[in-house]
Amino acid sequence: MAEGLQIKKETVGESLTVYLSGDLNVKTSPYLEEELIKSLEGVKELIFDFADVEYISSAGLRVLLAMEKTMRRQSGKMKLLHVNPAVKEIIKLAGFLQVMHIED
């Protein structure tokens, strides 16, 4: 468990929902990536619940981008739920809205 970020995973069939709580920064992001890499096999739908994420740094964006690419490689889909406006602004700024699906 990385300090500052809690990760809860829930698998239903081929759908994996990841509940995040805390900050996605340079310290916590490598931990998230490590956690996800081992559970992505065979997943067709990856859902991030961002309800409790208050901040995302470029390191966090990098993990999201890597996941997006991985999902596309295995013909799956990825989407982000309940993204708060501040985080959404950062994601938008980096141009990620154009490759990632954020559901309101």
Next chain:
Amino acid sequence: MRRKILTGGMLFTLILAIILSYNSYQRFTAIIMQAHEEDALRTAKIALTFLDADNFFICNQNTLARQKILYEWQKIVDTQDATFIYVIEPYNDYNNIRFGVNVKSTASNPDYVVRPIGYAMATSNDEYKKAYKNLYDGSKEYAFVMRDNGISLVGDHITAMVPIKNSKGVVEGILCVQWQLDELDEEKILFLKHRTRTLLIYLAVILLIGGKYLNAKLLNPLTALTQGVKEISDGNLNKKLEIKTGDELQTLAENFNTMTDELKRQMANLTKVTAERERIATELDVATRIQMSMLPKNFSVDKRVDLFATMTPAKEVGGDLYDFYKTDDNHLFVTIADVSGKGVPAALFMVAAITNLRNYTSALKNPDELKLAIENTNDRLCANNDGGLFVTAFSGVLDLTTGIFRYVNAGHNPPLIRRRGQNFEELPMELNFVLGGWEDWQYVQQEIQLQTGDTIFFYTDGVTEAVDSTGKLYSLERLQKFLNELDKNLSAEEILSEVRKSLENFSVNAEQSDDITMLAIKFEGRH
């Protein structure tokens, strides 16, 4: 330790010797006494055989029978340890006795005298009285009375008594044999001396052997163990404890040796790790300096612009960069960028980004087509990007003659622009994807017309995301407000210096977690 054990051992031995001696003395006395009693009783019974109980009165007359008794009894007392054989008849409820026939040994104590027949006296004590009574009422077949006051009193004796019964069972009198115990005390003392000496010798031998064994098996190994452990604790980790006792001490020593080995291994490992860490730290330091050296420091790039930039790396080598250069007389390229992540990978990626950007912008036939250089750089960075790193970058090219500023924002924070005499506002921004994130991305290029006196402030998120000691962000709002309160005549260098100070005040007591990079450019060309 050794002294304690020895003293304790000796004390223990002494006490044991005393207890054992006393115990055997008691038993010895009892056995000896019993032997004497038996002898005395036997003598009394022999003496009794010479009496005719049915005609008992005869022996008290001066008759031949009495002469014969005296003759036989004299033989008995002179050959046995008996000193006195006499017959008595108690009366007055055993409080007095009358003597009958009696004889004393020739060699005995002159205090004893042969009593005349009928000699009366008071009974010596209650013990005698009780014995007489027991014999008369038939509750005992014999009795002993002991006159013994312990060691060193001479004249101790034992009196064995048997009743003189006639054929009808009537007790006519009591036959007493006085048995001298003069030698008993001597025997006792002799025995005690001998026994104690023997015991002491035995115990001393046991103590000596036991002590030697204890020394060899416990004390010597313990001393060796103590000294060895001290040597180890003094820092000699090569010391091995050699204890071959085959018991817990040996196990202890072996465990200690294992522990020492482990300690040695750990220390060697620690030394290695520390050295390795120092090496890495040095390399990271070198990497930071190389990185910093790639950033241009000569800000007098053209008289038509006032330009200044700073980059303050966080503790670890980071991934921020700024860059500016002219590709010809008229075109000034400016870039500010932030690589995702930290450390050497970020720094290397940053070097790749800066190098590619310089190459592709320099190769542009028409410098105004910045977008092409950005797209090429993006494709370049996407290739072989296994680490999944990317750069948020803002790149622009300023036409120093016309003041037209063309730019592409690849996912970076929008710079702030201040039109002459106005406030800082975000530069109008199309959203583009970051560099190195998605291959073949089509970037959108924008442009604005700069007027003389217009200022653009570029920054990375190290500025707006600087935190104070409570974790609060510096924020874009605070930055914008601070910039707008500045004197509008400040130079680019002064603006950056003021922001720098503001950040330092804000983040006092908080560690800088990200690189802080700023670049300000003031267009002074179009008059």
